[in-house]
């Protein structure tokens with residue numbers, strides 16, 4: 542097959558730190574020959590930091606006709622979709638129908654994230670390791686099932702809930718409360734009309750991001766997120782407070798096992814079920830004492846996993862995503878930098894519950910070598926100042942020859958950023974650092 546020429550104009554859809562990292566990676570193309578011109582990149586809707594790098598257009602991520610119209614008007618040759626919501630709504634289907642190549646699965650593939658029950662049934666059907674679970678729409682049988690299982694137990698809303706639809710209950714009363722909340726209380730709306738009650742898995746979590754194109758795939762560097770808001774993994778779950786890569790707990794032998802038992806069979810199962818999946822399959826894995834087990838699939842890059850994984854990739858990220866979108870991924874190799882990467886998320890005090898917006902952010906005038914600030918919830922006010930505009934505000938990523946040096950550099954920048962309501966965890970990477978990395 543003759544590979545198709547790389548696109549010259551790209552649209553990145555989204556507004557988080559993940560999309561800022563994607564924009565930077567797509568701009569940062571290795572130069573192919575003297576005088577090579579990089580692609581034109583635009584973003585919708587973006588944020589203050591992305592807007593400092595590329596033109597941004599105020600089209601909401603769920604405005605599918607608006608995004609297609611923007612792509613057509615700007616003569617975009619390739620769209621890269623960041624978040625799950627537009628994918629689940631069918632943005633990739635619409636772009637393809639309009640003849641615009643897209644990285645990100647169609648709605649059928651995005652169901653792997655949009656319905657935890659769909660994914661659980663697929664995993665069980667194909668014998669891929671995952672926790673035992675019951676599926677319920679009625680309270681009484683759900684409560685009866687709970688009494689037959691061990692505590693802790695996990696109660697999950699079926700649909701998308703912005704990362705908040707999972708309760709890891711440490712008492713029967715808490716589990717019962719979660720079941721009632723979801724099935725009777727209307728918590729999470731239609732996303733919670735069906736629930737999963739899943740056995741609790743124990744171990745360390747790792748995020749395996751896989752670029753998938755039909756039956757072909759490329760596994761990206763490993764990473765580990767920190768889901769809880771507080772130091773020492775305390776407090777409520779969040780979208781992710783920080784990441785590092787590589788996750789050395791995933792030894793080469795373990796990664797081979799994850800590929801053999803989880804990645805390969807999952808990709809084949811998805812294809813066997815008739816989904817022509819072209820995008821990121823994010824496999825959330827628990828490394829249990831008896832082996833790796835799937836916690837969840839996401840149909841997109843992770844946030845903040847992307848902010849450590851992409852900067853470590855030496856290969857041309859645009860070419861990788863483009864080949865996946867075009868069905869030309871077979872044989873694609875990945876060159877990865879030997880450096881360690883860490884990303885510390887700066888959130889607004891109070892996240893993930895109530896937090897203020899509109900606080901001014903002051904940035905250090907110079908950044909240390911190989912430190913990047915990725916913007917997430919930021920905007921510009923009328924006076925042109927950068928202000929907080931979301932729960933997760935910034936991600937500070939540092940690359941260095943050791944994880945410790947990367948952490949030192951990232952934290953120096955976190956401390957130097959001025960913002961009255963900033964909050965960040967102090968222990969990103971601590972698990973691996975305490976193991977002596």
Ligand code: AMP
Nearest residue numbers: 672695704707739740741742768836837
């Ligand atoms: P999810 O929304 O599926 O990513 O779940 C959010 C978080 O809940 C995961 O990252 C885990 O930390 C935790 N979790 C989900 N399922 C389980 C499980 N079966 N056992 C233990 N923890 C879980």
Ligand code: GLY
Nearest residue numbers: 780781843844845
């Ligand atoms: N950081 C976890 C996620 O993106 O879902």
